[in-house]
Amino acid sequence: MRITVLLIAVLLAVATLAIPGSYQPVQAQREPIKIGAIAPLTGPTGVSGQAMKKGYELALEEVNRLGVLGRRIELILEDSRGDPPTGAAAFLKLVTRDRVEALIGGLQSNVSIAVAAQARQRPILMAWTGAASTLVERALADAEWFFHYHPWEYHNADSTFGFIRSTGAKTIALAYEDGPFGSGSADSAEAFAKNHGLSVIFKEAFKSGSPDFTPLLTKSKAAGADVLVWVSFDQDVVPMATQTRQVGYSPRLILAAPPSWPVGFEKLPAGNYVAGMALWTAENSHTASRQFVRRYKEKFNEDAASYWGPLAYTNLITVADAIKRAGGTELNALVAAMKATDYEGPIGLPLTFKRSIYGKNQGFTRLIAFQWQNGKQVVVWPEQIAGGKLAYPAPYGR
Amino acid sequence: MLIFGVLRSGLYSLTSVGLALSVGVIGIVNFAHGEFLMVGAYLGYWLFVSYGIDPLVAIPLGALGLFALGGVVYRTSIQRVLQAPELNQMLLTFGISIFLQNLAIILWTGDPRTAAISYKAKAVALGPFTVGFPQLVVFALAMALTLGLYLVLGRSRIGKAMRAVAQSRLGSSLIGIEVDRIYVLAFGLSTALAGTAGLMIALQLSASPFIGLLYTLKAFAIIVIAGLGNIHGVIYASLVLGLSEAFVEFYVPQGGGWSEGVFFVLILAVLIVRPRGLFR
Numbered sequence: 001m002r003i004t005v006l007l008i009a010v011l012l013a014v015a016t017l018a019i020p021g022s023y024q025p026v027q028a029q030r031e032p033i034k035i036g037a038i039a040p041l042t043g044p045t046g047v048s049g050q051a052m053k054k055g056y057e058l059a060l061e062e063v064n065r066l067g068v069l070g071r072r073i074e075l076i077l078e079d080s081r082g083d084p085p086t087g088a089a090a091f092l093k094l095v096t097r098d099r100v101e102a103l104i105g106g107l108q109s110n111v112s113i114a115v116a117a118q119a120r121q122r123p124i125l126m127a128w129t130g131a132a133s134t135l136v137e138r139a140l141a142d143a144e145w146f147f148h149y150h151p152w153e154y155h156n157a158d159s160t161f162g163f164i165r166s167t168g169a170k171t172i173a174l175a176y177e178d179g180p181f182g183s184g185s186a187d188s189a190e191a192f193a194k195n196h197g198l199s200v201i202f203k204e205a206f207k208s209g210s211p212d213f214t215p216l217l218t219k220s221k222a223a224g225a226d227v228l229v230w231v232s233f234d235q236d237v238v239p240m241a242t243q244t245r246q247v248g249y250s251p252r253l254i255l256a257a258p259p260s261w262p263v264g265f266e267k268l269p270a271g272n273y274v275a276g277m278a279l280w281t282a283e284n285s286h287t288a289s290r291q292f293v294r295r296y297k298e299k300f301n302e303d304a305a306s307y308w309g310p311l312a313y314t315n316l317i318t319v320a321d322a323i324k325r326a327g328g329t330e331l332n333a334l335v336a337a338m339k340a341t342d343y344e345g346p347i348g349l350p351l352t353f354k355r356s357i358y359g360k361n362q363g364f365t366r367l368i369a370f371q372w373q374n375g376k377q378v379v380v381w382p383e384q385i386a387g388g389k390l391a392y393p394a395p396y397g398r
Numbered sequence: 399m400l401i402f403g404v405l406r407s408g409l410y411s412l413t414s415v416g417l418a419l420s421v422g423v424i425g426i427v428n429f430a431h432g433e434f435l436m437v438g439a440y441l442g443y444w445l446f447v448s449y450g451i452d453p454l455v456a457i458p459l460g461a462l463g464l465f466a467l468g469g470v471v472y473r474t475s476i477q478r479v480l481q482a483p484e485l486n487q488m489l490l491t492f493g494i495s496i497f498l499q500n501l502a503i504i505l506w507t508g509d510p511r512t513a514a515i516s517y518k519a520k521a522v523a524l525g526p527f528t529v530g531f532p533q534l535v536v537f538a539l540a541m542a543l544t545l546g547l548y549l550v551l552g553r554s555r556i557g558k559a560m561r562a563v564a565q566s567r568l569g570s571s572l573i574g575i576e577v578d579r580i581y582v583l584a585f586g587l588s589t590a591l592a593g594t595a596g597l598m599i600a601l602q603l604s605a606s607p608f609i610g611l612l613y614t615l616k617a618f619a620i621i622v623i624a625g626l627g628n629i630h631g632v633i634y635a636s637l638v639l640g641l642s643e644a645f646v647e648f649y650v651p652q653g654g655g656w657s658e659g660v661f662f663v664l665i666l667a668v669l670i671v672r673p674r675g676l677f678r
Contacts, residue, residue, distance in 0.1 A: 047507050178655040206647075206654030209612050211409060211603055214402045214530075215647035216654045235510040238604045242519035246530035260509065262604050264447070267514035 032074035033323060035316070036094030037105035038115065043082035048107055048260065048308040052129070053077060054300055055312030056104075058292070061299075063320040069328065073320055076100060080107075084114035091118045101329035102127065104315050107308065109133035116140050125334045127319045129311050132156060133184070134358065141358040145331060147338050149315060149363040150279065152356060153184060157192040159367035160229070160257065160277050163381045165196040167392050169226035169252060172198055175216060175240075176231035178205035185231045185257070201225050208233050214243050221249040230256040238262055241270040245396065252393035255369075260306065266375040273394035277367040279347060280307035281377040284368070285387040286348030293346075310346035318343050318351065348385050399648045400641070401527055407633075407640030408537030409598060413613045414620040415544045415632045416591030422627025423564045423584040426476060427484070429491040431617060432610025433498035434589045438464055438596020439605035440506060446513040446600065453513065453601040454535065457594055464593025468586040476585060477578070495610065502607035512604035532602045539598065541633070543591065548630045560584055564627060619661035623668050625675020634677045639664060 037056060040049035056075055064072050076098050078090035094100045095118075102125040106112055112131035116139040119126055123145050130150040131137075140146040151159070164172065174189055176182035182205065190200050202223035206216050217240070220228060228251045230240050237256045244254065255275045265271050282293050282304050292313060296304040304310065318341050323329055326337035339361065343351045349364060356362035369381035371390055378388035417431045441460050442453040453460075471494065479487045520531040551557035563570045563580045571577045599609065620639055624631030642660045647653040668676060 043503070043508065045508065046503075047509050175654075204654055205652055207658050209609065210654075210657060211599070212402065212406045212533075212644075213654075215399060215644050218399075218402075219648060235604055235606050235609070238510070238512045238518075239602070242532075242602070243530065245519035246521040246528065246533075248521070248528055262510040262512045264443075264512040264514055264604070268512055268518065269514070269516065270519035 030071050032072040033068060033329060034074050034076060034098060034100045035319065036091075036098060036100035036103045037075055037077045037316075038080050038087055038090045038094070038103070038111075039077065039105045039312070040082040040107055040111070041077070041079040043080075045082045045107055045259075048306050049079070049082075051304070051306040051309040052105065052107065052312035054296065054304075055309040055314075056316050058295055058299060058309075059313045059316035059320075063317065068320050068324050073316075075316070077105070080111050082108055082111060084110050087111035088114040088118050091115045095122050095124060100124070102319055102323070102334065104129070104319055105312070106130045109136055112136045113139060116146075119143070119146070123331070125319070125329075125331060125338065127315055127338065129308070129315050137356065137358045142360070144360055145335050146359065147353055147361040147363065148356075148359055149311060149351070151364050151367060152359075152362070154188065154192075154357065155365045156257075156277065156367055157185060157188055158195075159369075160255070161189075161192045161196040161198055163277065163369040164193075164198060164227055164229075164253075164255065166381055167227070167253060167390065170198065171201045171225040172227050172229055173202035173220045173223050173225035173251070174200050174229045174231070175204055175206060175213075175220060177208040177233060177236065179208060181233070181259075182208075182231045189229075206232075206236075208236055210236075211239060212243070213239055214247055217244055217247050217249050221247060226252045228254045230254065232256065232258055234258045234260055234262045237265065237271075237274070238268065241265075241268060241274055245270050250393075250396040253390075254394070254396065266372065266377075271372050272374065273371060273391050273396060275369060275371040275380070275390070275394075276377070277369055278307055278377070279364060279367055280310050281368070281370045281379055283370065283377050283379055283387050284346075284348045284385060285379065286346070286385055288344065289346045289348045291346070307347075314343065314345045314347055314351060317345060399644045401524065401529055402648075403641035403644030404637065405529060405533040405537050405640075406644060407636040408533065408540040409595065409602075410616055410620055410640055411544055411633050411636035412536065412540035412595040412598060413592065414617040414624075414636060415540075415547060415629060416588040416595070417614075417617040418621045418624065418627060418629050418632050419547070419584055419591070420588040421621060422629065423560050424476070424480070424581050425564075426480075426585075427488050427491065428588070429488060429614060430471075430495035430498060430610075431588070431592050432612070432614030433495045433502075434464060434468070434592035434610075435596040435599065435613050436502060436605070436607060436610040437467065437498065438593030439599040439603075439609060440502065440511075440596075441593065442597040442600025443511050443513045443605040446515065447511075452515065453597040457539075457597055460593050460597045461590040464596075465586040465590040467593075468589025469582050471589070472582050472585040477581070480581075495614075499607050499610065506605075506607065508607060510604040510606040513600050515601060518602065530602075532598075536598045536602065539594075540636075543594065544629070544633050547587075547591075551629060556580075556583070616661055619665050622665050623676050625678030628675055628678050631675060631677030635675075638676070 039052040080087035106128040107130040109131040132153045176186040322337035326333040353361040370377040380390035445451040620635040623635035
């Protein structure tokens with residue numbers, strides 16, 4: 001009888017282990033470590049926010065496979081909708097009601113400013129993925145607990161002109177949308193260009209959303225610069241690409257810098273050989289990047305197109321690792337552990353936190369350059385992670 | 399610049415003629431006109447990406463679809479505020495505009511979507527000049543549709559009925575014209591024209607939930623310059639706006655940044671100097 005009971009007990013235990021999801025490791029019995037995240041899951045930047053969500057899901061799966069200090073990570077993701085008051089309310093909810101032990105996420109400078117105002121009153125480890133405006137950097141200049149992953153706008157400019165210098169170009173025509181995004185970049189462009197031995201010989205603003213840039217492009221063509229730098233939103237790169245061909249404008253290189261690219265741009269013949277700057281592209285040849293792209297495709301049955309996916313993945317992985325190294329979530333220990341971060345993941349560049357112009361803990365400081373080649377964003381700079389060769393002079397209409 | 403300005407006016411004319419119709423016949427100031435254009439642009443994108451249908455070929459289907467949408471919108475909302483104060487009418491169309499824009503964000507996200515049509519960047523030689531082929535096509539289409547509409551209004555029974563209703567709703571109903579049917583027809587036609595302009599945007603540019611406002615503003619500038627409800631004046635007013643913008647952008651330093659200011663200056667000048675429009 002006792003043997004029968006024992007046999008049944010063993011069989012039940014084996015059966016329990018065999019049913020997927022029914023296995024509960026010891027760590028799951030303990031209280032999870034709560035991490036809050038804020039991202040725009042809906043609204044105009046919802047596509048990037050959804051990519052972040054998927055990056056977090058991949059990271060969470062990986063982290064919880066072994067657990068952190070014998071505990072699970074519970075991620076509470078709030079939708080900022082790309083709206084500053086909603087972002088600030090999400091922060092308050094996460095910190096006061098959910099009582100999260102660290103805050104991750106972040107996209108858009110205006111939302112980050114609103115969250116920063118709340119965070120100054122309730123300090124918490126804030127491992128922030130995105131905001132390029134130095135207004136955010138200045139707002140949290142003295143915050144030891146603020147860790148910023150995305151490059152600031154001056155890093156973007158420095159990378160852009162560094163890449164242009166590497167092509168051998170000497171002169172630049174700069175066309176920029178006349179809102180805060182384009183003007184902010186244009187204001188410092190001449191100084192950055194000069195630092196890299198380049199000269200801006202044509203500089204003109206335009207209205208984002210205009211259907212016709214032919215007068216501007218005709219003027220730019222007459223200036224005869226080696227490179228056309230086009231600072232605009234997504235919607236403006238299509239008329240730029242098509243109308244440069246229509247007016248017969250073939251600079252040695254067109255470098256566009258929209259926050260993201262229009263869906264379908266990869267199939268646009270006129271978009272071929274247009275270059276761009278990004279933190280990461282799916283064509284990145286780094287091993288960790290390739291693994292990320294493969295896992296993303298397997299799990300979500302779609303291609304990882306936005307750098308916000310791997311950036312969010314890096315964000316959660318590094319915070320979980322810091323908690324592990326800190327032995328808990330006590331703020332000072334966690335800050336010290338974050339400062340000691342040295343991680344090379346899917347972004348393909350090493351991540352350490354160093355001082356920036358105003359901030360105390362800056363992560364990535366460089367963008368990579370890619371060129372659209374037959375529908376793919378082929379990484380062409382820096383050389384160590386390049387997956388292909390830059391077509392220069394680019395054969396636009398030639 | 400003259401050619402660029404003239405070609406640009408094609409898209410403006412196509413966008414504005416529908417608005418002129420709804421203002422002229424129904425007397426409704428439709429702030430959602432640009433959003434009907436946006437729906438047309440998405441329709442053009444979707445038909446191309448899903449079924450490979452060129453936006454030019456999709457014009458009959460798209461126009462029909464938008465005509466039906468216009469009819470539904472009229473019956474369910476516009477019809478109910480025709481006797482209401484103008485402010486209520488404007489608020490209603492403003493609400494429709496916000497609704498359609500947010501619906502587009504939910505359905506397709508805020509990302510612009512471009513249809514990779516093979517001849518999108520094609521240029522053709524016109525004597526010593528080179529011009530964009532899609533722009534040339536849009537200009538020709540806009541002229542044909544605007545003149546066609548002008549002929550329909552001038553020569554056909556239905557067109558004459560529309561003009562009669564535009565002059566007097568009461569008088570038209572007294573002589574047996576079914577005013578409400580004319581209104582549905584006019585509003586449907588107006589949205590069909592906006593949808594056609596949207597298809598042409600899919601041909602040249604990209605579809606995005608936010609494109610409507612800019613075209614609504616330009617269309618308002620054009621119908622004010624033309625004289626409210628003046629259909630054939632729309633062609634001339636579009637030329638004035640297109641040429642002014644092109645010349646300012648090319649000849650004025652930092653002119654690209656001034657281009658949106660051009661139509662506000664034109665509206666202001668016309669309202670002060672000749673409030674009934676330049677071409678009336």
